[in-house]
Amino acid sequence: MKLGHRLAVEFVGTFWLVFGGCGSAVLAAEVAGKPGVGIGHLGVALAFGLTVLTMAYAVGHISGGHFNPAVTVGLFLGKRFGAKDVLPYVGTQVVAAIAAAGLLYAVARGRSGFETPSGPGAFATNGYGSNSPGGFSLTSALIVEVLLTAVFVFIVLGVTDRRAPKGFGPIAIGLGLTLIHLVSIPVTNTSVNPARSTGPALFVGGESLGQLWLFWLAPLLGAAIAGLAYRYVTGSTGGDDTPEEAQVIGGGRTAGSRPARKRR
Template sequence: MGQREGIMSNIRKYAAEAIGTFWLTFGGCGAAVLAAGFPDVGIGLLGVSLAFGLTVLTMAYTIGHVSGCHLNPAVTVGLAVGGRFPADQIAPYVIAQVIGAIVGAAVLYVIASGAAGFDAVASGFAANGYGEHSPGGYSLTAALVTELVLTMLFLFIIMGSTHGKAPAGFAPIAIGLGLTLIHLISIPVTNTSVNPARSTGPALFVGGWAISQLWLFWVAPILGGAVGGALYRWISAEPSAPVVGETVKPS
């Protein structure tokens, strides 16, 4: 019975990660695609940045106790490197996150396609890019450094705010505002990824250049997440609880 409960607990964690990453991709990219440049009353860069931050904040309070609310392969890897997540759970978490992001992008595509003249390729569909596909025309090197450094600092925020000695209950606020700040900094550079799953969903619907540049938005965030996890583990070596949600003890 204990083993069965453990399996069901893991399935619930993976489902929570998929749903949460769906919300992040649909909510954040949806704000960019549907509302950022809406005639006269568009929410702009600030609104899109807040949308991404709010998706994480709301889901952290909603599913944090279930799965730890990673919603991001770079976060999962970074927490594992930082000693706060079991390495044998990286693959299923990442798979669930990517599935959630793809479904989120698919639902967004269906909605966006309801407007006359919508073209995912022409609009960019909130895909991440560098060079001529960077919103500000930033180079590959600039994009690489931006994604690596910001993901590293994002892990720093996550590791610190979820530490046992941090103020209880405030981690989602710090993490959500941290992601908002990250977007305020880097939307002009790469359209902001710091999340390989979020990048993958829209890229599949844009195709072409978005697929060919997708490698950067896997490599840089995961490397940055790993560095951030390792760095925080060194700075605050005192053990703290894993970021995995509730666990089921075998009977």
């Protein structure tokens, strides 16, 4: 597949993740501003998991189904993704997240009595301290985001390993992301994805935008830990013969990678 096609589906997948996941938090977690009436944390967690699961099956065979700068960086450091495509992928994911957040903001403004979002978790933003849904500190947020991103990227690397059962990757990744949200929504409102954090923060501004640095630093650090550690923990990169080879979340090779060279 040409890079343009892969970037196009990365845009679609990331857009769906942010609009569907953040949309569930903004539009459905509460009804008319009444906590507890809507789907709650469990529903939001499931929504994020389902966005990744559905798009991984839909377009994972074309782009690899990253939808997250942390996943892209983790796969690169794990020698499962080519260096030349890292920045195009990350840039596309961020643009898609901003577009999804913008459309979601337009929908939210249509609610009677709409006010500019503010406070902990407002408009599905991430935060710590006064911006944490549960009032958790910067240290707590850093630990949670680094650890859970590392686990998430480790799961991605594991299910796309050439030795893993084929075709079940999206299920494991979707359920993994659901569990991650159940743990960390009270702490940071769950990022583990710098693009997902950037979109909503740009529309809320203020302290949410000022704290955005953590939700780039921590997920990328967690991704680096997982990407570098996976091959040492499992004894192999899990890819094919060439470093740029990687398996898509649904099984097979990442679109755009070269066929493996035959061994003599």
